[in-house]
Amino acid sequence: METFKIKSVVSKITFSIFFSIFVSSITSFKSLGKTNEADSTVINIDKRNQTLLNSKNPNRSLKEDLQELFQKNGMNLDDDTWKGIRRVVNSELSKDTVLVITQNNKSINVAINAKADETVTSSNASSGQSSRRVYNGNSNNGSNVKIGLGGVHVKDGSDEVHVSWNGVLVKDGNDEVKVMLKDSAKVNKREQGFSSRSGFNIYFGFNSFANTGSISGIYNSKDFELSPFGSRYFGFGWTRSGMISKGTKAALKISYGLEVSWNNFMFENDNYLVKGGNNIEFANYLDSKGNVIPLSRNKLTVANINIPIMPYVAFRKNSVVTYIAAGGYVGYRIDSYTKTKEEDGGYKRWNHSSFYLNNLRYGLAFELGLKNFPDLFVNYDLNKLYQDGRGPGISGVSFGIRL
Structure with missing residues (x-):
């Protein structure tokens, strides 16, 4: 097919048609499905009133009605699908739109009508194929748009354009041009629907000491008392995940990555930490006259x-608990310092030192993923914070949220 023929086909597809494709397919393209489905059920929604047409219970919300109809058809109205439907319902009130939603070879035509007295016909039972056209109240214009999980199909007279995950197909009568983008067999192997720890992560939380019973002898336990809200934990890093096994409702995965963290231990008392000759010590903060300066x-x-x-065990994204993770970590100290600030003058002082801290860090970690809530984490150091004989046998504990 000549280049000018392709351009003439595309030019016949107006901007308004492409805009309706964009609005209607935001959610449909978030998941993949097969293009050949069994006969589908039609659900009609009144766009202006945002209600289900012929609803049996007018006191129920639109979402509750849709959930019931999806369940009757063996399908699940997840958050992404509901948000997509809401986008179309709240878009141009003068336009009618049809969304074809497919799950496990079952499909539902969601007809979103601008006028309450208009409905969309269901699929062609004799052909076994679903009708996917936008009912716009003007059937004599010769144009229609088919939207489904298999792609978007635009027809204007004898000219057609089909966009799918595989590529683009342009037809002008008997002539056609295909542009293949990717292998659908590989696309269908993607992990869909399960939660993941992959990506960029940020950690906020608090620190505390464990094994405080080891503080004895030359150490005063009051020197190690921590401010609960001042002892903060911060970290960030990148994580990748790999699949071990997958079921219908859960999957076993393993994640790994690289993180940088800061453990801040805020002491309650005015005695600040110093590196002594053989072990750590706490000293008074004094002025030039030898008076103790409060901090x-x-x-x-x-x-x-x-x-x-x-x-970790990953569950479906619409589950209340999205994943449960339990593992470990190993780390290396890259810096350590003390920071003091005078209470009256506000003078600040930093002192970078090893403070006889162990360079190697390792421990156990636990995380819990929750729907519509930040993930929770707990880290427990198995090794001691200080070198043997250089400080008490305490270790660090951190806990908080993961974003």
Whole structure:
């Protein structure tokens, strides 16, 4: 087919048709499905009133009615599908739209009508193929748009354009041109529907000490008392996940990555941490006359680079618990310092030192993913914070949320 023929076909498809494709297919393209479905059920929605036409219970919301109809057809109205339907319902009130939603070879035609007295016919039972046209109240224009999980099909007279995950097909009568983009067999192998720990992660939380019973002898337990809200934890990193096994409702995965973290231990008392000759010590903050200066900030910060390895069970994204992870981590200290701030003058001082801290860090980690809520995490160091004989045998604990 000549180039000018392709251009003439595309030019016949108006901007308004493409805009309706974009609005109507935002959600449909989030998941993949087969293009050949069994006969589908038609659901008619009144766009202006945002209600289901012929609803048996007028006191129920539109979402509740849709959930019931989806369940009757062996399908699930997940959050992404509902958001997509809501986008179309709230879009141009003068336009009618049809969304074809397919799950497990079952499909539903969601007809979103601008006028309550207009409905869309169901699929052709004799051919076994679903009708996917936009009913726009003007059937004599010779144009229609078919939207489904298999792609978008635009027809204007004898000219057609079909866009799918495989590529683009342009037809002008008996002539056609195909542009293949990707292999559908590979696309269908994607992991769909299960939660994942992959991506960029940010951690916010708090720190505390474990094994505080080891503080004895030359150490005063009051020196190690921490401010609960001042002892904050912050970290960020990148994580990848791999599939181990997959079922219908859950999947076993393993994640790994690279993270950087800062453990801030904010001491309650004015005695600040120093590196002594053989072990750590706490000293008074004195002025030039030897008077004790009260401190508004007195903390130890330990920065580490960590490698987490977390096997986890991932559930469907619409589950209340999206995943449960339990694993471990190993890290290395890249910096440590104390920071003090005078209560009156506000003078700040930083002191970078090893403070006899162990360079190697390792421990256990637990995470819980929740729907519509930040994920929760707990890290428990198995090794001691300080070198043997250089400080008490305490270890670190951090907990908080993961974004």
